[in-house]
Amino acid sequence: MSEMTESPVTIPVAQVEDFSLSLVRNGVRSQVLHHVDLQIRPGEILGLVGESGSGKSVLALGLLGLLPPESHPVTEGRITVDGVDLLHAGRDELRRVRREVLGAIFQDPMTSLNPTMRIGRQIGEATGDDAESVRLLETVGVRDAELRLRVYPHELSGGLRQRVMAAIAVAGHPRLIVADEPTTALDVTVQAQLLDLLRELRDDFGCSVLLITHDLGVADQIADRLAVLHHGELVEVGAAADVVRRPQHDYTRSLLASRLTLTTPRDERFATESGSTTTESAVSIRALTKTFGVGRGRRRHEITAVDGVDLEIGAGEALAIVGESGSGKSTLLRMVAGLEKPTSGVVELAGDGGPQMVFQDAGSSLTPWLSIGETLGERLRPLKLSRGEVRERVTGALAAVDLPPEVAKVRPGELSGGQRQRVGLARATMIPPAVLLCDEPTSALDASLAKSVLALIRDLRARIGMTVLFVTHDLAVARLMGDRIAVMQSGRVVELGPAEQVVSEPRDPYTRTLLAAVPEIAS
């Protein structure tokens, strides 16, 4: 794609010219980027959008001069930052550019901050003195900045850590901040604050920002221009408003279409089903409380994760539980699953055989050294079937989640994230459970994959007629998956009502905050 809105006078801060890159992964060399041309202009926020595997993070590493040497990168073309060719510059030159021109914010601030150093020293490495560090922390919206200098990264929340990263990134007055999925690990409300912060940093310091994200909604909120990357090729570049509202390329259109929003049409089939829900209750939760002890000795105190929750879920009903991290939604689900003992209160489940669960991280919920066939066959062991029958049932279960029978022979490591989550779903539903518990099953998946997995869960629900408890941080997903939505905050259910009503007419102020923070693409 060529640049259409090029202005002749501005000299770009960073320029990627005909850049191709191949890397060695697991012993195989593969082409990661193909002839990428991209300019980042002074003072602009450029959104770089793509799904996992599109090469967007590698492009960011290239712009920082940090291509992983252990992957033996082979490059073509040029990456120029502040007039320096990063691909061919010497070590000292690279270091100078990184120190004086570039700043970086990565997805997981816990791994990019040094866990053994106090915050003050880490910022001090970039600023040189504490007064400047305090000023920077205040700039990025950290309250009690002076006190924060003395704490370690693990003592801060995810949002605060990301702010500290931002403070370090702007400390050297960089001309370009590269932010790689800076908000992916954060709650929506914190995400909104961080996006505001990035915009303020641009306005105050006049630096450019390269914002890498998989979420077109996030990019649309603050980016001036958007670049869409697909399988290592730049398929579309243009003004953000144009790309999002008048996408030229098919891939951009499919990205937009796979976005789940608060207005995605709900399947009417399920809407009617919720109406037929019997009064018979499948899960009843009464005064359920869970407290955890933290710390030792005199600093020991108790944290109430779930605080007296009462919920009745009817047979065949789907209830979505929404909340931010730390709201107690996962603990609640784990208590229903019997994985966590309640401190007080009761969970009663109808039907025998117990509930089944689909985990957030499908990869770690499958035993790495067992074949998929053995993992699935495990559920049939009490039935004492013959080997042929087991194979048949396993093949059937895989077919039910749209996987070919060969999958039974491989180990989880050979499957993609979406395939693994399907296997998790097959394991949970191959013997139809009365209650299916889902703990953010799609939060680690790309939008298009997430959409298909969600559709699959709804199909299985219709086929089996099971009760579903669906935990998510995403209101759009909750609205799609639940007949009713329960909103949790600090261990309590603050709002409970029919899905459509909670989203369109929220009663609780916290629900309204959550809704306001969801990045929406206004038409």
Added chain:
Amino acid sequence: MTTLTPRWRLKPVAIGGAHLARPVAWSVVGLLVVVTLVALFAKTLAPYDPIQPVGALNLPPLSPGHLLGTDGIGRDLLSRTLIGIQVSWLSALVVVASGLLIGGTVGLIAGATGGWVDSLVLMRITDLFLALPGALVAIAIVAALGSGLTNTLVGVALVWWPYYARIVRGEVKALAARPHVEAARLAKAGRTRILTRHLLPGVVPTAVITASLDIGNVVLLLAALSFLGLGQQAPAPELGADTARTLSQLLSQWWVPGIPGLAVLLLTLIANLGGDAIRSLIPVRR
């Protein structure tokens, strides 16, 4: 896209020490196999009876008929060293294997069961053994049982397993907290099945690596015990004992104590390199 390896993917472990390149690692493993074969067939390979005098006294190495020379009473040093390697190497393997078996079982049960079985019974017994100096306890056991190779092996094996119990328990605890074990519990897998299929295979790599790095230590400890007069009794050949008994000849006929001593050095070196090699070759979940 991230360049990080996903959490479930197998990654080589780093406990410290050298990380060997693949071809080097394989050739070192080949060396381990050769040493084991030599140890197994030492009787066939040895040119003479190691106990009977067969030549002139104190012949230097490379003498005709006696490649490594003879000792103070005319016994062939090559034959004595080969049989000595057999005793040391096979003993070390037996001690490490029994340590793995006992320690592994204790660690597996402690780690998977948790609660008072773990904290009160199994791990406190393990701590008790770990708190005592291993070599001294082994000496005390041998002293009580009477010296001799079998008693020495029993003594060393008794102090050797707690290390493995510790390591296996830690690994099992870490594994048991992973969602895949919770998923297996929800799938109504039995306790034994979770233990053998969902936990044990994950522990094997770490345990084998630790054990292989340990063979050298056991070779040394056995040699040291024989040096002190415990273990294999004269006139049967034992590398440590042979070195000790003839130490007075070090300046006049260096090869008589020197060759069994060098054999201990080589065995330990090969064992340690072998441990490093196995660690480089086996992927461990982290």
